[in-house]
Amino acid sequence: MKGLTSAPAILIDMLQFPVAGLLIAGLLSAPAPVTAAAAPDISLTNVKAHLSQLQSIATANGGNRAHGRPGYLASVTYVKNLLDAAGFTTTQQSFTYNGATGYNLIADWPGGNTSNTLMIGGHLDSVTAGPGINDNGSGSAGILEVALQVARTGFKPDRHLRFAWWGAEELGLRGSTAYVNSLTSAQRSAITGYLNFDMIGSPNPGYFLYDGDNSDGTGAGPGPAGSAQIEATLAAYFSSIGVPTRGTDFDGRSDYGPFISAGIPAGGIFTGAEGTKTSAQVALWGGTASRFDPCYHASCDTISNINDTALDRNSDAIAYTVWALAGAGSPGGGTTVWSDDLETATSWTRGTADTATSGLFERGNPAATSSSGVATQLDAAAGGSYALVTGATAGSSAGANDVDGGVTSLLSPSITLPSSGTLTLSLSWYLAHLNNATSADYLRVRVVSGSTTTTVLTQSAAASNRAAAWATASANLSSYAGQTVRLQVEAADAGTASLVEAAVDSLKITQS
Secondary structure: OOOOOOOOOOOOOOOOOHHHHHHHOOOOOOOOOEEEEOOOOOHHHHHHHHHHHHHHHHHOOOOOEEEEEEHHHHHHHHHHHHHHOOEEEEEEEEEHHHEEEEEEEEOOOOOOOOEEEEEEEEEEEEEOOOHHHHHHHHHHHHHHHHHHHHHOOOOOEEEEEEEEEEEEHHHOHHHHHHHHOOOOOOEEEEEEEEEOOOOOOOOOOEEEEOOOOOOOOOOOOOOOHHHHHHHHHHHHHHHHOOEOOOOOEOEEEEEEEEHHHHOOOOEEOHHHHHHHHHHHHHHHHHHOOOOOOOOOOOOOOOOOOOOOHHHHHHHHHHHHHHHHHOOOOOOOOEEEEEEEEOOOOOOEOOOOOOOEEEEOOEOOOOOOOOEEEEEEEEEOOOOOOEEEEOOOOOOOOOOOOOOOOEEEEEEEEEEEEOHHHOEEEEEEEEEEEOOOOOOOOOEEEEEEEEEEEEEEEEEEEOOOOOOOOOOOEEEOOOHHOOOOOEEEEEEEEEEEEOOOOEEEEEEEEEEE
16 A cells, blocks of 8 residues: 655544434434444454454465465455355456466455445555555455445445456556456446445554545546545544544545546545654644654564554444445335435425524525535435525625524425335435534434324534535434324524534335
8 A cells, every 4th residue: 555644634633424324314203214233343352363364374374465476366366255155246357467377366245236336445465575454454354244244234325336356456557457358338327336445454553534625725626526436435434533634745646546437436545555644743643753664564563563543443434434334224125115305396395483683494406615625515305406405605704694593494295105024214414513613403304194293304413613515314204104204304403503504315215
């Protein structure tokens, strides 16, 4: 792995809401639908066990796992056997470089929309000088354990998931380049995002995210459209655990290179290589003013060359981002019984008990709004041009059209639900606020059935910055089978005056 860490960077200090599974369902009396599962906590013990296996493979094969050497193929076999047993469909793609055969391992999780594929990858090879446990056993082990958790949890995302372990990265991105070059134009178009994880456990770590939106203004410029969302989602996880991040340039030194060259949005994490941590970075993250990884490309890049805290945080960040970006709308698919993409007006009506004085929910084309570098309102709907949004226009300042004075809500038209099957509500949403918010502020989705109103999805605010970024959520509505209901979307600035924005889009109810 190679990555730029010495260029100037801007601190990303924003907290995105949790993914759909962290929403709280059924807060009121029965019926009490439930939400989709949260991203799992990734076991550091399990990730370290994979690293120990890679270390043992290197030790038994001349001290490395390099391209064309037996240690590399043994590493591929180790990963492949675990994925095959877990139910993945694996492909061992071969290529030739420097007179030696190299291998990429591709693992597809069954299901999801294959025309909207999210790829997660990292290189599995080491240099010839050492076993490559941080570079890049760490990324390889992290994504392996996330893939195994996909299988263990029975995750059924909307997007198709494809995991990859690349060969010969250390010789110039040879494996990932061979893979991208092997794809037809249609196959490339079907890959709508690529996440790269290369060196995520450096012993003197920094927390760098690839600069998808070019907010740093250095180097190669932004990634393809969609890269900014990947960066924001990763940043959201680190903000949620109180760890600041900095940007690192798309400098082409890791396996995202062929993907962004093909116009595929990308992002990822990097904890530092041969660069030296500055005094300012020591103040930010701790550690010492020395190299991020003193064993970079050396024989001492062994199992002892890992910072467990960084490895644990980054493995959890991988899972968070996969779950957030893959979506979990209607498990197993199903028949759509009602949907509203909000591109045309469909008679949503304002709540009769609303108290908010500004920033009222409306169907609108949202305008970008930010404060102190925190995006509080996005300039795009989750799909198309329109969404349900609190105060769609930007106004003269960030606080001009945010929610103020209490509750604002909109009620959908009446929806008659079928009397059988599993009924699932899915939607896209965000809640954004600054650190003057309180836990009394919230976004909720409720079901109104006769005289009963039940909360099925809710997200409370907190006294911290949360940046706007679209995520997906789902709730089981089977308890309402055979009933005629309305959905109520509700946001509140219910505590002290605070800056609160919210939006909902792409609502759908399916029967399966």
